[in-house]
Amino acid sequence: MKILVINCGSSSLKYQLIDMENESVLCKGAVERIGLKISGGEENVIVKVNGETYKYDKELLTHTDAFNEVKYILSEGEHKVVDSFNEIDAIGHRIVQGGDKYTKSVIVTPEVAQEVKELSPLAPLHNPANVQGYEACLSVVGPNVPQVFVFDTAFHSTMPPKAYMYALPYEYYKKYGIRRYGFHGTSHKFVSQRVADRMGKNIKDLKIITCHLGNGSSIAAVDHGKVVDTSMGFTPLDGFMMGTRSGGVDPSAVTYIMKKEGINPDDMDAILNKKSGVQAVSGVSSDDRDICKAQAEGNERAILAHEMQAYEIAKFVGSYVAAMNGVDAIVFTGGIGENGVWLRSKICSYFGYLGVHINEAVNSSTQKGAEAELTDPSDKVRVFILATDEELMIARDTEELVRNR
Numbered sequence: 001m002k003i004l005v006i007n008c009g010s011s012s013l014k015y016q017l018i019d020m021e022n023e024s025v026l027c028k029g030a031v032e033r034i035g036l037k038i039s040g041g042e043e044n045v046i047v048k049v050n051g052e053t054y055k056y057d058k059e060l061l062t063h064t065d066a067f068n069e070v071k072y073i074l075s076e077g078e079h080k081v082v083d084s085f086n087e088i089d090a091i092g093h094r095i096v097q098g099g100d101k102y103t104k105s106v107i108v109t110p111e112v113a114q115e116v117k118e119l120s121p122l123a124p125l126h127n128p129a130n131v132q133g134y135e136a137c138l139s140v141v142g143p144n145v146p147q148v149f150v151f152d153t154a155f156h157s158t159m160p161p162k163a164y165m166y167a168l169p170y171e172y173y174k175k176y177g178i179r180r181y182g183f184h185g186t187s188h189k190f191v192s193q194r195v196a197d198r199m200g201k202n203i204k205d206l207k208i209i210t211c212h213l214g215n216g217s218s219i220a221a222v223d224h225g226k227v228v229d230t231s232m233g234f235t236p237l238d239g240f241m242m243g244t245r246s247g248g249v250d251p252s253a254v255t256y257i258m259k260k261e262g263i264n265p266d267d268m269d270a271i272l273n274k275k276s277g278v279q280a281v282s283g284v285s286s287d288d289r290d291i292c293k294a295q296a297e298g299n300e301r302a303i304l305a306h307e308m309q310a311y312e313i314a315k316f317v318g319s320y321v322a323a324m325n326g327v328d329a330i331v332f333t334g335g336i337g338e339n340g341v342w343l344r345s346k347i348c349s350y351f352g353y354l355g356v357h358i359n360e361a362v363n364s365s366t367q368k369g370a371e372a373e374l375t376d377p378s379d380k381v382r383v384f385i386l387a388t389d390e391e392l393m394i395a396r397d398t399e400e401l402v403r404n405r
Contacts, residue, residue, distance in 0.1 A: 092148045
């Protein structure tokens, strides 16, 4: 079975074609700047196939145009990987917000698509674009090719009320769905199962803390295969400091700034999401590579940003050890989790009380998608670096639903 995985943004479409017989990636890439004018030489179409990357520019006005371009790339173009688009058995879509309604992946029907649209107020930047990707595919391939929605929030749906409720007037939960939902669920699901496999144990016998660290970051407590808590909340803004997001902040500090600066809610939202975090504290960048360079040069604000980030992550991990009454494995994944040598080392330095003492030589040499265990297999708490693969997780869910429908 060949599964096409689609991840749509408001002006982008990422794609990956996976042959599920051996879970190999046949082709992947992206179409960017959809609906925007393309300047001369601005290569907005990316194709990665057989270890090579090809780029070119093409003005594409709609997501339907973009999907038609993907169809051409995969089945007709110079670098095609199938003889006919009919060889593609199903399409899996990343959907950011499933709310209380969707606690697992589902085959898409018109009713499902409409309900996901209605959840857009909970993820206004993501759900509309995600559904737009589905509609673009539908307009090109028709209703006979099954499509599946895989929700970022679904893996976190096992959280108990004591973890997902906020101490706000209960009516806001009932009226507006104000609660903790969590995100990056597909990644947390993938690496929690992967670490269980690496340890040669059943995930139902383990307490795992998964740290998905990137420009957007979250941590999940996975107790015997089920999430019991996670750091992101009602939106992906909550938790600890990220590239440009503030993470958890005293709400009174937010309202105080709004009053002092005369800032409206939309502008304050932009400050918290796009002008805060590592970028704001460091004054350098939101990119961890730039922070590492500035830190090495002695930039005090870059050092402070990194120290704050490591400290906040360590506190979340520690709280989840308490929540689960123990931990068997801690996993680092995501762009920074897989490449951030200094940050991994600093975070783990807080875990001496757990008996964690990582191999610094292994830590220093493990980057660029490489995987490793940083502790000894005999240690009570084991620490791993694992490469996440959200697209493969989406493809697996899609295959299972389509085969069993």
